[in-house]
Amino acid sequence: MSDTEPATARPGRRRGAARERLLAAAARRFYADGVAATGIDTITAEAGVAKMSLYNNFASKADLVSAYLDARHEEWLGLYRQRLEAARDGRGRVLAVFDAYADHADRSALSHDRGFRGCGLLNAAAELPVGDRGRDVVRRHKEEVEDLLAGHVEELMPGRPEEARGVAEHLSFLLEGSMVRAGLEGAGTRLRHARAMAAGLLERL
Secondary structure (H helix, E strand, C coil): CCCCCCCCHHHHHHHHHHHHHHHHHHHHHHHHHCCCCCCHHHHHHHHCCCHHHHHHHCCCHHHHHHHHHHHHHHHHHHHHHHHHHHCCCHHHHHHHHHHHHHHHHHHHHHHCCCCCCCCHHHHHHHHCCCCCHHHHHHHHHHHHHHHHHHHHHHHHCCCCHHHHHHHHHHHHHHHHHHHHHHHHHCCCHHHHHHHHHHHHHHHCC
16 A cells, blocks of 8 residues: 555455455355354454454355355356366367366365365255255356356257257256265266266267
């Protein structure tokens, strides 16, 4: 900050930094220990901020959970876009979705102290009650992934949108099933198998 910057900017910057620390701490603890098992005190202690700082940034724990889920979705989208840049055709763009899931699994394994535990979004959704807004965040993420798959499959099946949507649903089930098994096994091997299966399916279109 320059000498001429108003002092009133400092509290806002501190709040912004506190929010980021809280989100980072929540991401680690929610993923490693679960949403229900992780209390506010645990998150604020790990973030190194006062409890009041949490409520200055989030209306409630539910609000923090939603922000965590949104952040994981955006993280995945970033990995997907990176993979998409290297894809040369519709087939490559479909496989970019699978590669982004594998990349996310690898990142989770490296950045969390208990290793890879599967899809953080699905893990959280399994703990949340029906009607919870966090479940809506997860549902929208999964719908967006399937929509991305459908768009890429349509490139391979021009003029056959209904069939393309069916293939995309098949691929979505393959992707999500492999993620669940990978989470149970604590490794991304099933995701690589799913990618190979998807590649074989696309060759037959």
